[in-house]
Every structure is written in structure tokens, then in C-alpha cells.
Amino acid sequence: xxxxxxxxxxxxxxxxxxxxxxxxxxxxxxxxxxxxxxxxxxxxxxxxxxxxxxxxxxxxxxxxxxxxxxxxxxxxxxxxxxxxxxxxxxxxxxxxxxxxxxxxxxxxxxxxxxxxxxxxxxxxxxxxxxxxxxxxxxxxxxxxxxxxxxxxxxxxxxxxxxxxxxxxxxxxxxxxxxxxxxxxxxxxxxxxxxxxxxxxxxxxxxxxxxxxxxxxxxxxxxxxxxxxxxxxxxxxxxxxxxxxxxxxxxxxxxxxxxxxxxxxxxxxxxxxxxxxxxxxxxxxxxxxxxxxxxxxxxxxxxxxxxxxxxxxxxxxxxxxxxxxxxxxxxxxxxxxxxxxxxxxxxxxxx
Numbered sequence: 132x133x134x135x136x137x138x139x140x141x142x143x144x145x146x147x148x149x150x151x152x153x154x155x156x157x158x159x160x161x162x163x164x165x166x167x168x169x170x171x172x173x174x175x176x177x178x179x180x181x182x183x184x185x186x187x188x189x190x191x192x193x194x195x196x197x198x199x200x201x202x203x204x205x206x207x208x209x210x211x212x213x214x215x216x217x218x219x220x221x222x223x224x225x226x227x228x229x230x231x232x233x234x235x236x237x238x239x240x241x242x243x244x245x246x247x248x249x250x251x252x253x254x255x256x257x258x259x260x261x262x263x264x265x266x267x268x269x270x271x272x273x274x275x276x277x278x279x280x281x282x283x284x285x286x287x288x289x290x291x292x293x294x295x296x297x298x299x300x301x302x303x304x305x306x307x308x309x310x311x312x313x314x315x316x317x318x319x320x321x322x323x324x325x326x327x328x329x330x331x332x333x334x335x336x337x338x339x340x341x342x343x344x345x346x347x348x349x350x351x352x353x354x355x356x357x358x359x360x361x362x363x364x365x366x367x368x369x370x371x372x373x374x375x376x377x378x379x380x381x382x383x384x385x386x387x388x389x390x391x392x393x394x395x396x397x398x399x400x401x402x403x404x405x406x407x408x409x410x411x412x413x414x415x416x417x418x419x420x421x422x423x424x425x426x427x428x429x430x431x432x433x434x435x436x437x438x439x440x441x442x443x444x445x446x447x448x449x450x451x452x453x454x455x456x457x458x459x460x461x462x463x464x465x466x467x468x469x470x471x472x473x474x475x476x477x478x479x480x481x
């Protein structure tokens with residue numbers, strides 16, 4: 132008779148500590164393995180009993196999870212922020228951490244987090260790298276402006292990053308050290324490389340058939356562009372995992388932290404427990420979306436009357452999450468519901 136084993140893994144860059152327990156908490160085995168695919172697969176194949184396991188989500192967990200998942204009845208990732216109790220112990224080491232994770236799995240108390248499919252994680256890695264490249268391009272633009280300001284050179288801010296104007300500007304600069312001109316040329320070369328790279332990465336994502344239809348549907352929301360749609364699709368993964376709009380808004384980092392005790396409630400600043408990539412893109416989209424979307428423009432105007440521009444932007448970002456989640460769940464293009472839809476239907480009938 133096979134007895135299910137419960138295994139906790141404490142993963143690191145070069146090693147994986149593990150602890151095997153039965154349902155009643157009896158320890159069966161524990162040890163330490165080199166963090167290589169060949170060793171992990173060999174260890175997993177030798178296991179005679181069916182097993183359920185878990186590990187904390189870290190930088191190293193993804194490939195280890197993918198390597199062990201085919202051999203397990205169930206393998207989960209633990210949410211790092213919700214597993215702080217492991218690090219709060221007076222005595223802490225890899226062996227004890229593996230034991231505690233095994234106990235969490237055994238007692239069904241593991242704060243599991245969502246693990247996207249391998250294909251989705253690969254595409255998400257491309258998008259995040261593109262975001263890194265865009266950030267570096269912005270730094271180069273700021274550096275070019277800074278160099279010109281340091282030497283007191285006049286320039287047109289709106290045209291500075293155009294190739295033709297930049298070449299004309301370099302030829303017309305007077306009383307500017309040669310070193311500054313060399314640095315400007317180097318910065319311009321780096322900027323062109325970054326822009327070409329990010330366009331190449333976006334092109335690869337556009338050609339991905341698993342994303343094409345989904346991005347088209349998300350872009351049916353006025354004010355949602357290609358980058359916003361791609362970021363939502365790749366960072367969220369499966370929209371059905373959110374049971375409510377509130378949970379999706381919280382995941383995107385658009386809600387404040389709440390402290391509640393007895394009859395007292397206190398709101399703190401925006402929580403740091405969020406998807407930072409999705410949060411930044413949604414905030415930027417919320418600043419521009421009211422220009423193209425009448426419903427979001429009306430919402431922004433109402434919130435702006437209260438006197439806080441940042442809160443108005445936050446309200447628009449939350450509404451964008453509600454729109455994106457509704458379209459992504461339904462698989463249908465965005466349609467206005469409520470009084471606005473009724474009025475438009477009357478106009479079309481007339």
C-alpha cells in the first residue's frame with residue numbers, strides 16, 4: 132500500500148534541502164541535493180511513494196519547480212510574503228526550513244501562490260526585459276539632456292532625440308569640450324540600440340499566436356494600448372484566478388493596506404505587496420486613458436473635483452482593471468453597460 136509523502140524543499144542557488152514526512156508528521160527522510168536538473172530528476176525517479184511537495188517562490192524556484200513537477204502528485208509554490216514565519220524563528224537553517232515547509236504541506240496550511248505555465252513565463256520574461264530596455268533608454272535620454280545642461284549648450288527639448296536634429300546640434304555646438312561631444316555620441320548610439328532592441332522584443336510578442344486574439348480583445352477598451360494589453364495578459368496569466376475585481380485591484384497594487392482591530396480600521400499607504408510591473412504600466416495608462424475614453428474621463432473629472440490628482444489617477448487605474456478583467460474573462464470585445472449604452476442604442480434606433 133502506497134502512503135502519500137509530504138516533502139518540503141528549501142531551494143538555493145547551488146543546493147536544495149528537502150524533508151520527507153508522512154501525514155501524521157513522522158519524518159521519513161531528509162537531505163541535501165546539488166541544484167542541478169540531472170540530480171533532481173534522478174532523486175525524483177527513485178521515490179517509490181507518491182508525494183506532494185512545496186517550495187518558497189524565489190529567483191531560483193522556477194526551473195526547480197519545472198524539473199520536479201512531472202514526478203509529483205502535486206507541487207506548489209509558497210507565497211514568500213506570507214511565509215515570513217519561517218524566517219521569524221530564533222533558530223533558522225536550511226534543514227529546519229525544509230521541515231517547516233513539509234509541515235505546511237502536510238497540514239494544508241501552505242499559502243500557495245499562482246504559478247504560470249512555462250510558455251507564459253517565457254513570454255513574460257521577454258516583456259519584462261523589454262521594460263528594462265525602455266528604462267535604460269530613458270536614462271540615456273536624461274543623460275544627454277544633462278550633459279548639454281552641464282556645459283550650457285542651448286537645445287530644443289522636444290526635438291533632441293530626433294536623429295537629424297541631433298546631428299545638426301552636434302555640428303553647431305560651440306565652446307563645448309570634445310569629451311562632451313564624444314559622450315553625447317556614445318549616448319546616442321546606446322539609445323538607438325535600446326530602441327531597436329525593444330522594438331525587436333515587441334515584434335516577437337506580436338507574432339505570438341497565443342497572445343494575438345487576447346490582445347485584440349483587450350485593446351477594444353478605449354485607452355488601452357498594446358503594451359498595457361500585453362502586460363495585463365502576461366502578468367495576470369489566467370483571469371479566472373481572481374474571484375472578484377477587488378482581488379485583481381489588490382494584486383495590481385492599487386489599494387491601500389488595511390489595519391483592522393476590534394472596531395477600529397486604519398488605512399495605510401499603497402501596499403508594497405503587489406505586481407510591480409503591472410502597477411507601473413496601469414498607472415501610466417491611467418494618466419493617458421481619459422484622453423481617449425469618455426467614461427474614464429468623467430471618472431477622472433469627478434475625482435479631480437475632490438482636489439487630489441493622484442487619487443484621480445488611482446481611481447482611473449482601478450476602473451481600468453475592472454474593464455480589463457471583464458473583457459479577459461468573457462472573451463468578448465468591450466461594450467458599455469448602463470445608461471450610456473441605453474442612450475447610444477436610442478440614438479441608433481432614431
